[in-house]
Amino acid sequence: MTLLDHAPSKAQLRRSAYRRRQTVYSVLVAASSTAALGTLLVIAVTGAPGWDRVRRSFLDPEIARDALPTVLSGLWLNVRLLVCCAVGALLLGLVIAVLRTLRGPVFFPVRALAAGYTYTFRGLPLIIVLYLLTLGVPGLRLQGMPPVLVLGGIALILTYGGYLAEVFRAGIESVHSSQLAAARSLGLTYRQTMRHVVLPQAVRRVAPPLLNDVVALQKDVGLVSLAGPIDAVRAAQIATAQTFNYTPYVVAGVLFVLLAIPLIAVTDWVTLRAARRQSGG
Amino acid sequence: MALLRCRGLRKEFGGHVVLDHLDLTVAEHQVVAVIGASGSGKSTLLRCVNLLDELDDGTIELDGEDISDPRVDPDRVRRRIGMVFQAYNLFPHLSVLDNITLAPRHVHRRVRAEAEAQARELLDRVGLGAKADAYPDRLSGGQQQRVAIVRALANSPRLMLLDEVTSALDPELVGEVLAMIRDLKADGMTMVLATHEMGFAREVADEVCFLDAGRVVESGPPEQVLGEPTQPRTRQFLRRIIEAGRL
Numbered sequence: 436m437t438l439l440d441h442a443p444s445k446a447q448l449r450r451s452a453y454r455r456r457q458t459v460y461s462v463l464v465a466a467s468s469t470a471a472l473g474t475l476l477v478i479a480v481t482g483a484p485g486w487d488r489v490r491r492s493f494l495d496p497e498i499a500r501d502a503l504p505t506v507l508s509g510l511w512l513n514v515r516l517l518v519c520c521a522v523g524a525l526l527l528g529l530v531i532a533v534l535r536t537l538r539g540p541v542f543f544p545v546r547a548l549a550a551g552y553t554y555t556f557r558g559l560p561l562i563i564v565l566y567l568l569t570l571g572v573p574g575l576r577l578q579g580m581p582p583v584l585v586l587g588g589i590a591l592i593l594t595y596g597g598y599l600a601e602v603f604r605a606g607i608e609s610v611h612s613s614q615l616a617a618a619r620s621l622g623l624t625y626r627q628t629m630r631h632v633v634l635p636q637a638v639r640r641v642a643p644p645l646l647n648d649v650v651a652l653q654k655d656v657g658l659v660s661l662a663g664p665i666d667a668v669r670a671a672q673i674a675t676a677q678t679f680n681y682t683p684y685v686v687a688g689v690l691f692v693l694l695a696i697p698l699i700a701v702t703d704w705v706t707l708r709a710a711r712r713q714s715g716g
Numbered sequence: 717m718a719l720l721r722c723r724g725l726r727k728e729f730g731g732h733v734v735l736d737h738l739d740l741t742v743a744e745h746q747v748v749a750v751i752g753a754s755g756s757g758k759s760t761l762l763r764c765v766n767l768l769d770e771l772d773d774g775t776i777e778l779d780g781e782d783i784s785d786p787r788v789d790p791d792r793v794r795r796r797i798g799m800v801f802q803a804y805n806l807f808p809h810l811s812v813l814d815n816i817t818l819a820p821r822h823v824h825r826r827v828r829a830e831a832e833a834q835a836r837e838l839l840d841r842v843g844l845g846a847k848a849d850a851y852p853d854r855l856s857g858g859q860q861q862r863v864a865i866v867r868a869l870a871n872s873p874r875l876m877l878l879d880e881v882t883s884a885l886d887p888e889l890v891g892e893v894l895a896m897i898r899d900l901k902a903d904g905m906t907m908v909l910a911t912h913e914m915g916f917a918r919e920v921a922d923e924v925c926f927l928d929a930g931r932v933v934e935s936g937p938p939e940q941v942l943g944e945p946t947q948p949r950t951r952q953f954l955r956r957i958i959e960a961g962r963l
Contacts, residue, residue: 617805620766621819621871622795631818635809 495682502674502683509670510690516588516656516666521649523592528599529638533629535600536607549600556597561655564590569662587659595652602644606637643706650698654691667691719744719779719906720765720875726773727760727930734760736930738774742875745904749917749938752927753953758910759802761927762877765908766799779874795823798868802880804860806852806867812839813848816867824871831870838866842896858889862896869900876900878909882916894920914957918942926950 443451480486534542534549556564568590569583610633618628638645660669667690671683720742727735734757742748750758763769765776767783767790776784783793806815813835820831839845842862852860861881868876878897882890894916900907901920911917917924917938924941926934926949934947945951 613801613803613805614807616763616768617799617801617807618818619791620768620794620797620799621867622791622823623819624791627822631822632807636807639809 491680493681493685495680498674498678498680498682499686501678502671502686505670505674506667506683506687506690509665509667510687510694512584512664512666513653513656514694516584516591516659517649517653520588520591520595520656521652523588524595524599524652525645525649527592527596528601528603529634531596531600532603532607533634535604536629538625553597553600556594557601559594561590561594561658562661564594565658565661568593569659583662584659584664587662587664591652591656591659595648595655598648599645602641602648603637606641607633609640610636640709643702643709646698646702646705650695650702653695653698717744717780718742718777719746720908721777722761722765722774723776724774725761725764725771725776727757727764727769728772734930735764735774738927738930738932740908740925740932742906742908744906746922747901747907747909747920748923748925749921750908750910750925750927751912751914751917751953756927757930758927759879760930762799762879762908762910766797766877767793768799791823795819795871796874798871798873798876800861800864800868800876800878800881802883804852804857804864804884806860806864808852811849811851812844812855812863815852815863816870819867820870835866835870838869839863842866856889857885858892861885861893865893865896865900874906876905876907878907878911880910880912882911882913914942914954926953928953 483489531549531552534545535553537546565587568586572586573580573583614632614636615628618632619625623631657666657668660666665673667687668684671687674683675681718741720740722738722740725735725738725740726733736757738757738761740748740750740761750761752758760769764771771784774784775782778793778796782788783790806812807818810818813832816835816838817828817831820826820834821828826834836845836848839848842865844859844862844866847855847859847863852863855863861884865878865881881897882893885893890913894913897907897909897916898920909917909921919938921938923935924938925932926941926945926947928949934941934945934950941950942954945954
């Protein structure tokens with residue numbers, strides 16, 4: 436390989452040496468400024484007049500250990516609900532988005548209904564939807580009423596389905612019309628064009644924002660506890676009420692962050708891959 | 717018998733007349749080159765023939781059938797017409813093989829193995845057999861356009877519409893695409909090609925149509941239209957082409 440045989444010129448050697456010095460200098464500056472800021476923060480917090488009291492009521496290791504099992508069992512509910520609601524909301528969002536793209540007068544009612552749905556549920560606060568479904572619907576006293584947890588899940592799916600439908604729709608519209616022309620010119624029907632050409636490209640393109648909404652959903656699933664079921668935050672609240680100590684909340688918060696990290700990492704990875712694909716690799 | 721017969725085609729876009737009483741007849745195995753300045757209506761003509769754009773007036777007959785009748789199923793018509801675009805329009809999420817077999821499998825309901833065997837054979841014939849499993853963004857422009865032609869051929873069309881298929885290519889890649897079209901002509905494929913390659917039009921076309929402002933101003937054998945044009949507008953257009961060094 437000529438690349439390996441190549442002996443750099445004097446000018447290149449000088450440039451490389453200069454760049455190495457610059458790199459070392461940058462690392463030193465970054466390290467010292469981080470250390471300085473960290474020290475300042477620690478001094479500001481621990482030196483505060485109320486620090487001892489805050490530490491006792493928020494960071495008590497003994498109470499954290501005692502609260503962990505109940506908070507964890509609450510978190511298990513969050514995880515199960517997250518998986519079901521994420522799948523449900525993604526499917527609902529995709530269906531609504533596709534319905535909104537249908538052309539032709541026959542589909543006017545379907546289009547209008549789908550559009551009305553996205554307007555309503557993106558505007559309506561989640562808490563109100565939750566109350567309507569978990570408190571209002573059981574009040575109808577119908578036969579075979581599903582448990583409150585399922586109703587709460589439906590409320591979450593309805594609300595997030597509205598957001599995800601708009602993300603999917605943006606993806607569908609981002610596929611250039613020349614792709615449709617190419618597919619239709621091959622004799623593919625509208626449905627086949629959607630299924631094989633438009634949707635695969637659209638979903639790939641909007642995967643990062645979709646996953647971002649799933650990360651947001653992860654925190655909102657806990658709101659079903661307003662209707663009774665005990666999730667991680669509610670479990671922490673109960674523990675707090677027993678001990679008059681806020682440490683269980685911190686435990687729940689740390690667990691939520693730990694739970695979010697893999698999902699956020701996947702989102703970042705997908706985003707990076709999408710960006711690489713866009714630039715042609 | 718005429719394979720394609722267009723009569724009195726009219727198309728407007730927002731008050732601007734793009735096709736104006738345009739007549740065009742293409743016999744079986746004939747190659748017609750449509751030339752003219754940008755905006756003269758070449759692409760719109762091809763898109764109307766493929767029913768991608770809706771006509772404002774006139775009729776189009778394919779094999780004697782009036783395909784401009786709104787009761788005709790456009791998907792059924794498009795299966796008999798292959799179209800190749802200036803910007804290739806390959807599907808970026810599908811491999812070369814899947815790009816080519818998409819229509820045979822889902823439109824013509826062929827089994828996968830059979831469709832893939834046919835696709836590989838077509839690819840081998842144009843020297844792209846090694847690229848079957850590659851994705852379009854790994855191919856050069858010339859290779860992508862050749863795949864796009866193969867994709868259209870996999871439908872065994874009666875008629876091929878080629879819309880400025882070399883205009884987006886680097887000059888050194890134009891030759892490989894033109895060679896493929898030359899082979900198609902030798903195989904007897906009926907083609908309408910909108911083109912800026914006057915030299916190629918002269919060589920491969922049986923008839924050249926000069927389009928200006930949506931009308932056929934002059935048509936006939938290439939030697940006549942490109943060599944001794946009778947219409948002043950054709951002469952003016954060709955003079956500009958020669959000045960640009962393209963003929």
